[in-house]
Every structure is written in structure tokens, then in C-alpha cells.
Amino acid sequence: MSGRARRAGARPPAAASAVPDVLGPGLSVVFCGINPGFVSDAAKAHFANPRNDFWRLLEAARFTSRLHEPAEQFELLREGIGLTNAAPRTTRGTGDLRRADFAGAAERLEQLALELRPAWLAFVGKEAYRGAFNERPELGPQERCLGETRLFVLPSTSPANAAVPWEERLRRFRELRKSVPKGRQVTREP
Secondary structure (H helix, E strand, C coil), rough: CCCHCCCCCCCCCCCCCCCCEECCCCCCCEEEEEEEEEEHHHHHHCCCCCCCHHHHHHCCCCCCCCCHHHHHHHHHHHHEEEECCCCCCCCCHHHHCHHHCCCHHHHHHHHHHHHHHCCCEECCHHHHHHHHHHCCCEEEHHHHHHHCCCEEEECCCCCCHCCHHHHHHHHHHHHHHCCHHHHHHHCCCC
């Protein structure tokens, strides 16, 4: 890119993150984050910032049989869980994202839902949903569906979302867990 283009405010094309999708057919829930941060990109794993509550919330809400580490992300497939992001570009924070970073997100998520048929696609944070569909959602189940896949919006698990208390985030994760059809839940003792 020429110096003139940089001075005019043009940005280089967004590079995809090193964080892979964790997907398979017939999952209970695919969790969709907004985009990878620098810690996740370096670890090549979703929600890898140790201050992010995602993994602890999965276990506390009984989605998983134990507390998993980000490096074990592919083990979630055995628990009926997948992972993806609405925007592929790695940024320091969500404030660095632009509308163009979400180009094709709704279509990609719809294709994922139609091909893999998860029971739920759960957005981890309102901004992940808003980025994909350009609509402001409320927390909880959404009216919109992608094929037969239902959509749910959870509070963000990011350390930047400290304003939402742990108990409220856990309550929403449990609400989603209870909404998963019984035939799609991994059995877990209380």
C-alpha cells in the first residue's frame, strides 16, 4: 500500500485469525464470539485470555463434564459444543472492528446452520449478534432462526464486560443449557 493511501485512511485488508473454527454436524450449541483477541490468536484457541470467563461458565452451567482449557477446544466436540467467531480479524478490542469486518458473516452463519444443523447458535455478547445481523438484540432467545437452528444471545464473557456480574452471566448460560433439546444434551450428573 502506498504512503499516500495510508495517509488517506485506507487500511490493509483484514487478515484472518489463526484461531480455527471448532465445528461438526449435529451439535447442541455452537458458541459464536465476536472476534479473536491477541491472546486467543497467539494461542490459536477461542477465549484464551485467562481473565475471560467463557470456559468457567461452560463448566458451571453444566455444558461440559469438566473445566476445559482453551488448548483443549477440540474436546468440546465430544461434549456437543462448537466454536466460531462472527468476524475473523484479530484485534486488541472490539472497538477496533469495523462494519467491513463482518462482511458475509450472516451468510456464513446461515450456511453453517443449514449444513451442520446445531440445535442452537449462541452469540457470546450482543455485539457478536449485532455485527452479524446489523440489529441490536436483547439477551436470551431470538425470534430469528437460521433454518432449524435457534439463536440465543448471551452476555459477553470478556474481562471488558465486568459490569455484568458473574451470577447474571451464569444465569443466562443456564437458561440456554435448559433450552437444549434433551436428545442433544450430553448427559452429566448433578
